[in-house]
């Protein structure tokens with residue numbers, strides 16, 4: 409019996425149920441992954457007990473010599489991984505990393521450009537319901553209605569019109585390569601700073617399978633738990649000239665003491681990402697996404713931008729008359745977990761939506777390859793084109809269960 413079972417049977421029971429759910433469902437959520445046992449071990453360690461406000465060798469607490477070594481190791485590794493001049497590994501999560509980047513560069517009320525939510529941007533890129541949209545004057549940009557791709561000419565026109573102090577590039581639901589060099593050229597035309605939020609594609613960038621934003625952006629923010637396959641956390645990279653602004657924006661402006669256990673887990677994540685096998689993993693993520701996209705299209709679904717260059721696929725459900733919410737719920741009933749997603753120019757609310765987003769990082773970690781992706785595409789199409797058909801659902805549930813049985817979740821089994 410584990411300590412947790414002895415101390416708290418109620419919570420322990422819920423954890424067991426979650427373990428079972430993770431084992432028995434196919435996870436196509438593009439922003440999730442299964443991190444390694446080594447990352448889990450560091451994250452679940454006694455480091456959680458240590459306070460360490462400040463930075464290595466400049467702490468407000470005693471007893472920080474080992475914490476200094478941990479944070480220095482994480483910093484060294486992440487700078488090597490992304491060839492960055494300066495890094496900060498203290499932000500607790502992606503939203504905090506973005507908040508710190510804004511604090512470092514902006515005054516309240518400043519004009520900023522960010523990709524709008526329905527076109528693939530993240531909420532913290534200016535959505536009115538978040539601190540970003542409340543604190544700064546965001547001008548949203550988006551994709552071209554016909555191509556589904558970022559309309560760089562329109563971005564440039566908007567920049568010339570509004571003269572933003574900062575342009576934010578990066579997305580949560582954009583299936584194509586982002587041209588960071590073009591964003592830099594646009595920013596330079598209006599003397600704006602450029603911030604890139606690479607949260608989704610950080611793993612691909614780490615191994616060179618997506619162009620890096622580091623030479624072009626003044627600040628790069630990222631989470632560590634998506635394609636990068638680390639703990640649920642974040643980091644910031646920047647040019648040397650902005651090092652002081654970033655560090656003081658993270659602490660003390662935005663956060664108190666760092667989560668030392670999370671920093672240790674990030675150090676492990678960066679170490680694993682520096683290994684040659686990480687390239688093979690990211691290549692498989694891309695291959696799987698391409699097979700998934702090709703098969704979904706062959707089976708008649710409409711994909712935003714017509715396909716994918718990265719780890720995710722966005723399905724426009726409008727032509728089949730199904731909402732994102734209904735599709736998500738039907739798929740969940742058979743054990744396929746996805747998220748509903750707004751699509752560009754969506755006429756439905758963000759609660760209902762007209763799309764779903766599917767990603768391959770987690771299933772690839774689990775060992776799924778092209779054959780399994782074809783099977784999954786078939787199941788997805790069958791379910792969402794036969795909503796509430798109990799017979800088809802029962803058959804799909806059996807296939808999902810068979811697949812999950814063949815591919816254990818590495819961090820749990």
Ligand SMILES: Cc1ncc(COP(=O)(O)O)c(C=O)c1O
Pocket residue numbers: 439500501502503504506530532578579580605606607608631641642
């Ligand atoms: C592009 C992007 N930035 C930031 C975030 C926020 O990360 P977190 O949920 O860790 O705050 C996300 C999360 O989905 C994201 O996709």
